[in-house]
Every structure is written in C-alpha cells, then in structure tokens.
Amino acid sequence: MALPSTARTSTLSFLSMYWRKAWKPFASHKYYFVLLLPGILYFLLIHYWPMAGIVIAFKDFRLIDGVMGSPWAGLKWFQLLFDSPDFWVALRNTIILSVYKLVFNFPAPIILALLLNEVYHVGFKRVIQTVVYFPHFLSWVILGGVLYSLFSSKSGLLEMFGLQTSPLMDPGSFRGLLVLSELWKEVGWGTIIYMAAISGINMELYDAAKIDGANRFQLVRHITLPSIAGTIVILLILKTGHILNVGFDQIYNLYNPLVYEVADVLDTYVYRVGITMGRYPFATAAGLFQSVVGLILIVLTNRLAKKFGEQGIW
Known part of the structure; x- marks a missing residue:
C-alpha cells in the first residue's frame, strides 16, 4: 500500500x-x-x-575453473595441513623464533631510546641515531649477502678467528643468528617510536622530581617508563598478534637445507609446499590458520592489558 x-x-x-x-x-x-x-x-x-x-x-581450486567455478572441498585442506608432520615442525620453529624475538628484540628499542634520551651532545646523538636507523632501509637481500660474506667459511670473520663452521650452516647457532640479525636491522626503527613518546613527556615532571632529589635512574623508573607505558603496551599487543609471522624475507634469504629442521617456519613452509608446488588451497588454509591465531592473540592480549589498567587498542 x-x-x-x-x-x-x-x-x-x-x-x-x-x-x-x-x-x-x-x-x-x-x-x-x-x-x-x-x-x-x-x-x-x-x-x-x-x-x-x-x-x-x-575449495578444490583449479586455475582453469576459477574461484567460483571450483568445487567445494569443505575442510579437506585443513585436515591435510594438520596431518602433515612438516607442518608441526614449522609451527614449532615459528613459535620458538617468535618467543626468542619477543624476549630479546622487543625490549631492545626501549632500552636504546632510554639511553639516547640521556645523551645531551646533539651531534653525537644524531650520529648514533643515523647509524642504528640505517639498516632498516636495506632489504634482506642486501643484508643476507653481507651476512654470507661475513660468515663465509673461506673468508670474513670466520677466517679471522680461525673458525671452520659457519653459523649459517649450523642448526645449533642459526636461530641465534636470526634473532641478532633482526635486532641489528630493526632496533633503530623501533627506537623512533619510543623517542617520539619520550619527547611528549612534560619536562616539569622531571624538574619537580629533581627538586625532590631523584637521580637519573629514579627519573627513568618513575617518570619516563610510566609515561611511555601506553605506547609499549600497544606495540606489545601488535607484536603478539604477529607471533606466527616471524619474517619470511629474512629467513628465506638466509636459510638452506642444512638448517631446515630449526629454520623452516610457517611462512617458508607455505611458500615451499603451497606456492611452488601449485597447492594454492593448501597455502590459503595455512595462511588462514595464521590469521585466526593472530586475531585471537590480539584480542586476548588487549583484554589482558585492560585488566592491568592500560588503555589497549580498543
């Protein structure tokens, strides 16, 4: 009507x-x-x-049929993924590397920012900042070549110290090399964020604390760290959400068959098994698994941050 x-x-x-x-x-x-x-x-x-x-x-995806024309397969590819022993090895390596990087690499930019904040000589401070920022702008292809040259068994540092085995070929030291090389590349870039947060702190807080007799360590403990705690928590939440993404570019450019047992992570496993072999549904299932786990971790860490009195992401 x-x-x-x-x-x-x-x-x-x-x-x-x-x-x-x-x-x-x-x-x-x-x-x-x-x-x-x-x-x-x-x-x-x-x-x-x-x-x-x-x-x-x-779906049982085939290029000739397209996405919409391919038949439905249900959870077939997820079952194949979880039944694969190599998947669980890659998942274990991913979690181990993520925990190592979270424990050693996440606090490093905070510590560096606090140290740079204590440097009063402007020229020296700028030189240090430039040196530590520069590796971030180099690709892992370039840095991988540098590391291979440094740790070659026939030249570089190994020959200088009389070592015969390269850490790039040794499963026992390869994970440590991955953590340290990422620290070298990204510590400066992470420092920028914390330096920006520190620059926003009201200087009157420092002046009042100095009048009360606070020393440099007490200023950092009671003013600087609490003032940037919100920034630290947000970056920690985002870092936790990427715990199953440990850096495809880095590992792909550095690893080799000798260290697959400790270096093959989900990203490289998906690329090697899913993409290079044309098993696109298999690769998509693995990628979806990573995304779902990342989403769950972000939600959980965000709730945990709010329980401790921090703002969180939302």
Missing part, C-alpha cells in the same frame, strides 16, 4: 535532514579526508579486497 503524500514528504524531509547532518563533518573537513583517501584505498585494495580469496581454502 502506497504511503500518503504527507507521509512521503515527511520521510523525504527526515532523510534529507539526516543526510545533511551526517555529511556536515565531511564537508567541513573535506581536505583532511582527501589526504586520508590514498591510505584508505591502500588498505581496501591491498589488505581487505584480497581477503575474499580465503574461500580458496575451502
């Missing part, structure tokens, strides 16, 4: 008023939204649009 003319007019008037009210913030800040547009498009096209491809994990 059609609405009376007065009811239609009232509805159109309400919708028009609602539209003007909803559009007003966009109209008054339109240039800010224009600046946001490239970032929004990036996330939509690169991160969200490909998520539709997770349906491949539940």
Whole structure:
C-alpha cells in the first residue's frame, strides 16, 4: 500500500535532514579526508579486497575453473595441513623464533631510546641515531649477502678467528643468528617510536622530581617508563598478534637445507609446499590458520592489558 503524500514528504524531509547532518563533518573537513583517501584505498585494495580469496581454502581450486567455478572441498585442506608432520615442525620453529624475538628484540628499542634520551651532545646523538636507523632501509637481500660474506667459511670473520663452521650452516647457532640479525636491522626503527613518546613527556615532571632529589635512574623508573607505558603496551599487543609471522624475507634469504629442521617456519613452509608446488588451497588454509591465531592473540592480549589498567587498542 502506497504511503500518503504527507507521509512521503515527511520521510523525504527526515532523510534529507539526516543526510545533511551526517555529511556536515565531511564537508567541513573535506581536505583532511582527501589526504586520508590514498591510505584508505591502500588498505581496501591491498589488505581487505584480497581477503575474499580465503574461500580458496575451502575449495578444490583449479586455475582453469576459477574461484567460483571450483568445487567445494569443505575442510579437506585443513585436515591435510594438520596431518602433515612438516607442518608441526614449522609451527614449532615459528613459535620458538617468535618467543626468542619477543624476549630479546622487543625490549631492545626501549632500552636504546632510554639511553639516547640521556645523551645531551646533539651531534653525537644524531650520529648514533643515523647509524642504528640505517639498516632498516636495506632489504634482506642486501643484508643476507653481507651476512654470507661475513660468515663465509673461506673468508670474513670466520677466517679471522680461525673458525671452520659457519653459523649459517649450523642448526645449533642459526636461530641465534636470526634473532641478532633482526635486532641489528630493526632496533633503530623501533627506537623512533619510543623517542617520539619520550619527547611528549612534560619536562616539569622531571624538574619537580629533581627538586625532590631523584637521580637519573629514579627519573627513568618513575617518570619516563610510566609515561611511555601506553605506547609499549600497544606495540606489545601488535607484536603478539604477529607471533606466527616471524619474517619470511629474512629467513628465506638466509636459510638452506642444512638448517631446515630449526629454520623452516610457517611462512617458508607455505611458500615451499603451497606456492611452488601449485597447492594454492593448501597455502590459503595455512595462511588462514595464521590469521585466526593472530586475531585471537590480539584480542586476548588487549583484554589482558585492560585488566592491568592500560588503555589497549580498543
């Protein structure tokens, strides 16, 4: 039954008023939204649009049939994934490496930022910052070549110290090399975030503490660390969410068959078994497993952070 003319007019008037009210913030800040547009498009096209491809994990995907034309396979690929002994080896290696990097590499930028904050000579401070930031801008292809040259059994540091076995070929030392090489590459970049957080601390807090007789260690303990605790917690939550992603580029450029037993992680396992062999549903199932575990860990760590009185991500 059609609405009376007065009811239609009232509805159109309400919708028009609602539209003007909803559009007003966009109209008054339109240039800010224009600046946001490239970032929004990036996330939509690169991160969200490909998520539709997770349906491949539940199909017997064939290129000739396409995604929609391929038959459904249910949980077949997940069963094959969990029944594979190599998958559990890769999962174990991933968790071990993630824990090592979390324990040793996560606190390093915090400590470096605190140390740089104590340096008063501006020139020396800038030199140190440049030196520690620079490796972040080099790819793992370049750094991998540097490490192979340094730890070659026929040249480099090994020859200088008379060592015969390269840590790149030794399963016992390869994990340590991965942790230290990532620390070398990323510690400076992480320091930038904490230095920015420290620069926002009210200097009057330090002045008041000095009047009360606080020394440098007490200033750091009672003012600096509590002031940047929110930043530390947020980065820890994000780091925990990526616990099953330990860096494909790094490991792929450094590992070899001699260290597969300790270095083959989920990312390299998926690439070697799923991508190079054309088992795309298998690779998608493994990737979906990583994403689900990461999401669960982010939610749990965010709740844990709130229980300890921190703000969290949401």
